[in-house]
Amino acid sequence: MKRFLPVFWITCYGIALVALLIGLELWNGPTEPLARIEWQRGLRRSSAWATVRAEHLRANPECAACGGRTHLAVHHKVPFHVDPARELDPDNLITLCDHPARKCHFAIGHLWSWERWNPDVDRVAADLRKLRAEAQRRVE
Ligand SMILES: [Zn+2]
Numbered sequence: 001m002k003r004f005l006p007v008f009w010i011t012c013y014g015i016a017l018v019a020l021l022i023g024l025e026l027w028n029g030p031t032e033p034l035a036r037i038e039w040q041r042g043l044r045r046s047s048a049w050a051t052v053r054a055e056h057l058r059a060n061p062e063c064a065a066c067g068g069r070t071h072l073a074v075h076h077k078v079p080f081h082v083d084p085a086r087e088l089d090p091d092n093l094i095t096l097c098d099h100p101a102r103k104c105h106f107a108i109g110h111l112w113s114w115e116r117w118n119p120d121v122d123r124v125a126a127d128l129r130k131l132r133a134e135a136q137r138r139v140e
């Protein structure tokens with residue numbers, strides 16, 4: 001019995017710590033920047049968002065700007081916090097990546113500030129993919 005006591009207390013402290021962190025999160029709002037902007041404005045995502053997001057990623061499994069297939073984000077061309085009515089509109093969605101070296105979502109989707117958005121994101125992403133393919137042909 002005695003040798004289980006430390007395990008018991010570590011578990012108790014662990015649960016208390018997790019509860020504290022969840023409490024802080026609920027109190028201060030999310031830390032992820034876009035989720036935070038939405039939270040500050042009292043906006044809540046639709047319960048259908050997860051499904052719509054997954055369907056979009058199935059149909060568009062590459063970053064529209066770099067062609068990457070990891071760290072994918074489904075970007076709202078007009079952000080959810082600007083026009084919540086277009087949250088689930090397929091025409092308002094584009095796949096961009098949050099790859100740490102390329103940051104296509106942040107740079108091309110949001111012009112380096114989560115408060116901003118790029119009204120020309122479709123064209124800029126397509127141009128970049130084209131330029132990248134041309135540049136690749138030159139080095140080959
Ligand atoms: Zn975005």
Ligand SMILES: [Zn+2]
Binds near residue numbers: 065067068096105
């Ligand atoms: Zn990308």
